[in-house]
Amino acid sequence: MRAIVVKKPGGVDALTLVDQPKPEPGAGEVLIKIAAAGVNRADLLQRLGFYDPPAGATAILGLECSGTVEALGVGVSQFKIGSQVCALLSGGGYAEYVAVPVGQVASVPDGINLIDAAGLMEVASTVWSNVFMMGKLQHGETLLVHGGGSGIGTMAIQVAKAFGAHVAVTAGSAEKLKFCEELGADICINYRKEEFADVLREHGTGADVILDNMGAKYLASNISALNTAGRLVIIGLQGGAKAEINLNALFAKRAAIMATSLRARPSQEKAAIVSNMTAQLWPLIADGIVKPIIHRTFALSEASAAHQVLEESSHIGKVLLTT
Template identity: 55%
Template sequence: MRAIEITESGGPEVLEWHEVPDPPVGRGDVLIDVTASAVNRADVLQRQGFYNPPAGASPYPGLEVAGVVAEVGADVEQFKVGDQVCALLGGGGYAERVAVPWQQVMPVPDGLTPREAAGLPEAACTVWSNVFMVGRLRRGETLLVHGGASGIGTFAVQLAKALGSHVVATVGSAAKGERVRELGADEVINYREEDFAEKVQADVILDIMGAKYLPGNIRALRTGGRLVIIGLQGGRKGEIDLGAMLAKRISVHATTLRSRPVDEKGVIVRSVVDNVWPLVAAGAVRPVVYAEVPMADAAVAHRMLDSGEHVGKILLVR
């Protein structure tokens, strides 16, 4: 098969389309003929040499795919050859084929093609596990989403709104703000012009920035609020006001998805299928696709992501 290899750490130019060995299919694996994958911030970090795949994962970038089942391992009963599926990966999505533990495989939601579903697994599993399973967002509460125009952000806005929450999102431009409002955000805050902590009181915050936003996030939380940190774009280390946390009974959670054991990912995946896929099938939550780029031209897609101009997902298609 062919796949995108990272020839060395660096810019998008280090991504090259090469012939590589077919992936081995274990007894509990599903082999997927890939229709499309999607670009995530983690792929950029891996390209730059800052985020290696977990032990046992494919060395190729790509944390999600959709396509058609080509083969199943001897112990797999949940899927069969010919099924249209999408999957959450530890790596290997930028390829013509990928082998995935069956626990991380999902049916394509009703009403979508595999190509349309390719950008859903990482966003859906990240948002559902962090905002709802960890953050325990409830109907009527307020969610603050940082990076509301990103792939994660556009999904979080739609899902929280569909489940009855008041949604506030930070964005970097007026144009992005308008698009995020169209997706359901009740309020948008331009972080280049306004201090979000002065504008909102939230019950749950989904944060991709880390240290830079830590003081503001504590200020922006209501009593009993929950801060869930899933990214460190603003740094790894910061000071936290424990007095403010005590006074407001705030909890802070920091999570990753990629490195979790297969069984833990499987719990999240099954919960997404049960709770999120019906909303996707009903049209309440939809994929937001900024661009489709041939997989062999992954460097072009990475340049798009690096520019910061996109809204939603950039897909790699075959």
């Protein structure tokens, strides 16, 4: 099969199309003939040599895919050959086939085409596990999403609004902010021109939950923006990994800081997230209340161009690779 690997860490040209053996499904696994794969910032970090796959995972890039079931491993009865599915992966999406534990596989939601479904699993699992399972966002509370125009951001806006929350977002362009507003965001903040904590205060509010992809750079401002008993959930370190923290500010607000990653979790935990997430979100997607936002699709052989789009942050929503 064709697959994309990184033989030597580097820029977008480090992505190499190679021939590799087609995987075989082990016990409890599903073999998927891939139609499309989502491109995520974690893939860029892996390409640069900063985000190694978990032990035992393939070196092929790609953390989510959609496709049809090609074969079933021993003990798998949840799907049939030919079923249209999407999957959360530890790696292997940038290829023509991937074997994945059955608990990380879900049927494509009603009303979503097979290609667009490739942009669902990573963002939906990330939003649901961090904003709701960990952050415990409640009806009437305020969610602040950094990077509102990203795949995760566009999903977070829709899901939070569907569950009755208020949503504030940051983004770096008027185009992205306008799109976020059209998705339902209540407060749209240009981080290049405004301090988000100040803007929230001007609107007479703070954030009960913050979904943060920046890390160190935003730590102090995030704490400042939290409401009493607020929850800061850090899922990325685009703004650095080390920062001083004012514990008095946390004490004063009785606030909590959590940091999580999805890829390194054991398969059983991923399966629990997928099960919980699909039970809650798939009906919303089937009803058209929530939808994947797809910026552009590229052929598998154009993976370098897809990575360039993410590096430039010129996209709104998801970038996909098709086989």
